[in-house]
Amino acid sequence: MVRKTAGGIVYSTNPSFEITPAEMPERATVPKDHDLRVQLDKKQRGGKLVTVVSGHSGNQLELEVLAKLLKSKCGVGGGVKDRFILIQGDFRDKILELLLKEGYRAKKAGG
Numbered sequence: 001m002v003r004k005t006a007g008g009i010v011y012s013t014n015p016s017f018e019i020t021p022a023e024m025p026e027r028a029t030v031p032k033d034h035d036l037r038v039q040l041d042k043k044q045r046g047g048k049l050v051t052v053v054s055g056h057s058g059n060q061l062e063l064e065v066l067a068k069l070l071k072s073k074c075g076v077g078g079g080v081k082d083r084f085i086l087i088q089g090d091f092r093d094k095i096l097e098l099l100l101k102e103g104y105r106a107k108k109a110g111g
Contacts, residue, residue: 034058038096039110050078051092053085053099053106073098 036055042048053070056063060080067085071078074094078087087095092108099106 034104036099036104036106037109038092038099038106039108040090040092041110048088049090051087051090051095053087053095054083054109056083056085069102070095070098 034056036053039052039054041050041052053066056066063080063083063085067078067080067087070085070087070091074087074089074091076088076091078085080086096106096108
């Protein structure tokens with residue numbers, strides 16, 4: 001999902017220009033060994049339902065990439081706040097299925 005770049009170089013007129021592996025930044029990988037919890041919440045939200053995904057221990061970029069994937073697959077809004085992924089609406093089953101399909105360890109929490 002995160003593309004490798006050549007430090008901002010898009011095109012070079014130098015015919016002998018090559019990008020060495022040392023110049024390539026590390027690709028952000030999504031570790032799949034998180035114990036993710038998927039739960040429904042409506043506290044302090046005016047009675048509106050929000051599906052909350054917690055337990056992700058990766059960096060902020062990985063968390064935002066996962067949130068974007070879940071939002072696009074569910075077709076709703078949401079975001080990342082305080083290391084939690086918030087998805088508008090009750091999508092616990094669909095999100096759980098998507099996380100398992102992506103290779104994450106996830107389960108429902110909170111009844």
